[in-house]
Amino acid sequence: MTDPQDAIDANAERREAERDPRIGERTAGEKQEGIPFIGAGPGDPGLLTVTGKELVEAADLVVHAGSLVNSDLLEEYCAEAEQVSSVGKDLEELVPLMRDAYEDGRTVVRLHSGDPAIYGAALEQMDALEHEGVPTYIVPGVTSAFAASATLRTQLTLNGVANHVAFTRPQGKTLDPEEDHISEFLEMGDVTTCIYLGTHAVSETMERLLDAGHDPDTPVAVVYHASWPDEDVIEGTIGTIGERVEKAGYRASALVLIGDAARKAGYERSYLYGDWANRTGDTEEDS
Numbered sequence: 001m002t003d004p005q006d007a008i009d010a011n012a013e014r015r016e017a018e019r020d021p022r023i024g025e026r027t028a029g030e031k032q033e034g035i036p037f038i039g040a041g042p043g044d045p046g047l048l049t050v051t052g053k054e055l056v057e058a059a060d061l062v063v064h065a066g067s068l069v070n071s072d073l074l075e076e077y078c079a080e081a082e083q084v085s086s087v088g089k090d091l092e093e094l095v096p097l098m099r100d101a102y103e104d105g106r107t108v109v110r111l112h113s114g115d116p117a118i119y120g121a122a123l124e125q126m127d128a129l130e131h132e133g134v135p136t137y138i139v140p141g142v143t144s145a146f147a148a149s150a151t152l153r154t155q156l157t158l159n160g161v162a163n164h165v166a167f168t169r170p171q172g173k174t175l176d177p178e179e180d181h182i183s184e185f186l187e188m189g190d191v192t193t194c195i196y197l198g199t200h201a202v203s204e205t206m207e208r209l210l211d212a213g214h215d216p217d218t219p220v221a222v223v224y225h226a227s228w229p230d231e232d233v234i235e236g237t238i239g240t241i242g243e244r245v246e247k248a249g250y251r252a253s254a255l256v257l258i259g260d261a262a263r264k265a266g267y268e269r270s271y272l273y274g275d276w277a278n279r280t281g282d283t284e285e286d287s
């Protein structure tokens, strides 16, 4: 097998020279040749897309993201298939596993949690597989920030409160302090900041925000296991949430939402169902 980084670099060079001919020929959601990288959604089996479900049901081999994918989903949709967790496996192990099964004529799917495009490290697997001659494609899923906002019964964008959404992660093993932009997103004022991969570091993240001078009363909600049977919501502020999350004992699998949208506070009716509703012609101001 080619070294994964060499495969990534070779694919990048090829893409610079010519556009992937499949772009524009196929729409997202179409079943295609190759191994699909499917977003399993946040947890509830009902939140897997119809296409994703059909592909998983037809699979002989399902390589999944371990405990981030609800075992109920695996039991309901692919109990007969061989199931392999990707946790603790590097590319050198995962890629030949999927390649060999595909070349043996088995139906292989790769199941990521949420949507594969968000903190999923899907592309490096896809590049390595494609370099080995195995085509791949993405089937999108519901990312956990969307499940968390549904749990909170709010919107991530809210008129007069939040015009933007940031999907981000805190500094840590893989993100240097200077690459952590959480404080900058908050400074913008009208952003709902959704922090992935930060459950273990809520207190530290909040302390950094306080040190940077942010209002301790800024609303924060932490949604643990959104859409799972043991889903839990902890609400508070920059000043209080750290202690509350520590008390609850959550160290993983939660989404941290910062901003007024988390509290649904102070928003205004939108133009969409006001003056805009009576206008004619196309608009992108859609629901």
Ligand SMILES: C[S@@+](CC[C@H](N)C(=O)[O-])C[C@H]1O[C@@H](n2cnc3c(N)ncnc32)[C@H](O)[C@@H]1O
Binding pocket: 042, 043, 068, 112, 113, 114, 115, 116, 117, 118, 119, 120, 142, 143, 144, 145, 147, 148, 195, 196, 197, 198, 199, 223, 224, 225, 226, 227, 228, 252, 253, 254, 255, 256
């Ligand atoms: C490796 S990332 C994968 C994200 C995933 N691709 C997505 O789109 O949701 C894992 C992080 O996603 C978040 N996460 C995943 N599933 C979640 C859920 N059901 N509820 C809350 N957060 C979740 C947590 O922040 C967790 O640390």
